[in-house]
Amino acid sequence: MKAAPQLARSYPSEQNSQGTDTYETSRSEWQSSSAILTSKVVSQQQSETLPMPPVSVGVDHVNCHNSTARVSHHQKPLTVNDLSPTPMHGSNLRVAYQGVPGAYSEAAAGKAYPNCKAIPCDQFEVAFQAVECWTADRAVLPVENSLGGSIHRNYDLFLRHRLHIVGEVHLPIHHCLLALPGVRKELLTRVISHPQGLAQCERTLTKLGLNVSREAVDDTAGAAEFIAANNLHDTAAIASARAAEIYGLEILEDGIQDDASNVTRFVMLARDPIVPRTDRPFKTSIVFAHEKGTSVLFKVLSALAFRDISLTKIESRPNHNRPIRLVDDVNVGTAKHFEYMFYVDFEASMAETRAQNALSEVQEFTSFLRVLGSYPMDMTPWSPSSSTSHTASS
Numbered sequence: 196m197k198a199a200p201q202l203a204r205s206y207p208s209e210q211n212s213q214g215t216d217t218y219e220t221s222r223s224e225w226q227s228s229s230a231i232l233t234s235k236v237v238s239q240q241q242s243e244t245l246p247m248p249p250v251s252v253g254v255d256h257v258n259c260h261n262s263t264a265r266v267s268h269h270q271k272p273l274t275v276n277d278l279s280p281t282p283m284h285g286s287n288l289r290v291a292y293q294g295v296p297g298a299y300s301e302a303a304a305g306k307a308y309p310n311c312k313a314i315p316c317d318q319f320e321v322a323f324q325a326v327e328c329w330t331a332d333r334a335v336l337p338v339e340n341s342l343g344g345s346i347h348r349n350y351d352l353f354l355r356h357r358l359h360i361v362g363e364v365h366l367p368i369h370h371c372l373l374a375l376p377g378v379r380k381e382l383l384t385r386v387i388s389h390p391q392g393l394a395q396c397e398r399t400l401t402k403l404g405l406n407v408s409r410e411a412v413d414d415t416a417g418a419a420e421f422i423a424a425n426n427l428h429d430t431a432a433i434a435s436a437r438a439a440e441i442y443g444l445e446i447l448e449d450g451i452q453d454d455a456s457n458v459t460r461f462v463m464l465a466r467d468p469i470v471p472r473t474d475r476p477f478k479t480s481i482v483f484a485h486e487k488g489t490s491v492l493f494k495v496l497s498a499l500a501f502r503d504i505s506l507t508k509i510e511s512r513p514n515h516n517r518p519i520r521l522v523d524d525v526n527v528g529t530a531k532h533f534e535y536m537f538y539v540d541f542e543a544s545m546a547e548t549r550a551q552n553a554l555s556e557v558q559e560f561t562s563f564l565r566v567l568g569s570y571p572m573d574m575t576p577w578s579p580s581s582s583t584s585h586t587a588s589s
């Protein structure tokens with residue numbers, strides 16, 4: 196039997212800057228290093244225009260807010276050249292988010308860290324990199340929405356980067372249909388938004404009876420910005436009331452999400468884990484895999500259930516290191532099994548013995564196990580808002 200996971204020190208090369216203990220066990224025990232892909236090397240060049248807005252790298256993606264499409268008087272997105280380490284001067288926390296000002300992620304950053312300096316990034320990956328190279332102190336990224344489901348990209352990125360989940364925040368999402376002033380709904384031919392925005396308003400859009408195509412762009416506020424920058428009279432955006440204000444659009448329809456209690460869960464990421472505690476409700480997020488595939492899942496869930504630990508979320512993603520497993524049987528042929536990474540959130544702190552014991556057991560059944568973070572649960576009172584009110588200074 197392997198030793199129980201202790202509250203061990205982090206790896207020497209990743210020593211917590213505060214010198215505090217972490218709850219990760221040694222790399223060899225809990226983490227197959229092959230599962231961690233190296234992030235792109237980012238430029239060390241210092242931009243003269245820092246700080247700030249989206250950080251970008253050369254990855255193919257739908258990007259409706261490139262430099263030509265941007266409204267020039269608004270904050271310019273960061274580019275890869277801006278990703279140089281900058282010293283902390285003890286000022287407000289710099290928080291990276293994906294999108295442009297007016298995005299829900301910006302509001303989530305403001306809710307998680309009031310008065311933070313919000314740093315827009317044009318891709319999720321860049322937000323991870325911004326924290327890794329000290330351009331930002333935290334990243335606030337969406338992981339799931341009550342209507343649209345999981346934001347899979349971020350689950351994959353957790354494994355490609357070495358950041359830790361240090362908190363979560365739930366943000367009520369109130370969508371509006373936005374267009375240039377004077378545009379009538381009947382004249383619209385297109386509605387653009389983040390895929391999640393389109394998914395969360397799918398039924399309402401149909402009910403409105405608009406004769407429009409639906410097109411996905413990088414973020415909701417970016418859609419609003421694109422319309423304004425290109426003076427598009429035939430296109431509407433699904434975005435926040437704040438985006439309407441920032442980009443000078445009019446609200447044609449207010450509250451078009453398919454469910455009034457529409458909410459997105461965001462996680463906060465940092466270079467160092469926080470020390471888990473037991474004096475308030477904590478959640479722990481783990482990811483695991485096994486060479487023999489899905490057969491391990493039941494055992495892992497039993498290890499938690501046996502200790503009365505509630506599961507709050509389970510997600511599976513392709514195991515990119517080994518996407519398929521072939522099993523040959525001379526008599527019947529070759530079985531093709533898809534391989535998965537399983538992401539599980541449960542309601543317990545890694546400071547609790549029951550959680551440590553559960554993971555000690557899980558470790559026995561799995562070939563790969565990583566604790567993504569043990570962090571306070573968002574216990575703020577439930578108040579679906581009529582508009583997104585939290586803002587960060589950007």
Ligand SMILES: O=C(O)C(=O)C[C@]1(C(=O)O)C=C[C@@H](O)C=C1
Nearest residue numbers: 298299300337389391414415459
């Ligand atoms: O596009 C935005 O405004 C975002 O912040 C992204 C995002 C997402 O990725 O889910 C965040 C919250 C909403 O669910 C819709 C979109």
